[in-house]
Amino acid sequence: ETGVTQSPTHLIKTRGQQVTLRCSSQSGHNTVSWYQQALGQGPQFIFQYYREEENGRGNFPPRFSGLQFPNYSSELNVNALELDDSALYLCASSTTGTDEGTQYFGPGTRLLVL
C-alpha cells in the first residue's frame, strides 16, 4: 500500500455532465500528478500540482482542470464529459524539491461516461 487514496472508486456519469475526483497524497509528499488510463493502455499524464499550482500539463484540453489544497490533497475536475473520457483516473504523489522523484500511485477512480 502506498498511502495514496482516491475517491470515489467508481463513478457513472452521462455525456455533458461534470465530475470531480479526489486524491489524498502519501504522508510527506507535496506533489500530486494525475493520469488517465484507457482500457488496455498505459497511463497518460494529465497534469501535476505542486505548491497549489499547476506544474506541468500533458496533451489534455482545458476542460480538464485541477486544484491542490494546503494539505497537498488534490482534485481533478472534468467538464462537458465525453464518451472517450471513460477511463481509470490515477493520481500519484511524490516529493518535489528533493532528490526523490518516484511517483506512487493510488488505486484509481474508474469513470464510465454513458
Next chain:
Amino acid sequence: GESVGLHLPTLSVQEGDNSIINCAYSNSASDYFIWYKQESGKGPQFIIDIRSNMDKRQGQRVTVLLNKTVKHLSLQIAATQPGDSAVYFCAETSSYGQNFVFGPGTRLSVLP
C-alpha cells in the same frame, strides 16, 4: 511525439523460471526510469527505478538493466511466482519528478 514502447505485449513463463520484460524508449533525453506492476483493478505499483548514470540496479528478485546506447530497458524477475502475474509498465521521464511517459505494457502470465 516521444514515446516508450515494449517489444512483447504478452509473456508466459513457467513458475520458477526467470522472466525478462523488455522496453524500448525513444527520448534520448530521458534520465530516470521506473518499472511498475499493475494488477487487475489496482493502481500501478512501484517495483524498481534506475537513473541514467547507472546501467544496472538490483532489488529483491528483480533487476533492471539500462542500455543507453540502444535506448533499451529491461526488467528481470528471478524465480517467477504466480503472484508476479500482472501487467508491467516501463515509464520514463526527462523532467525529473514530473511527467512520466508510460509504454502500453506487457502482460506476464505465470504458468503452474
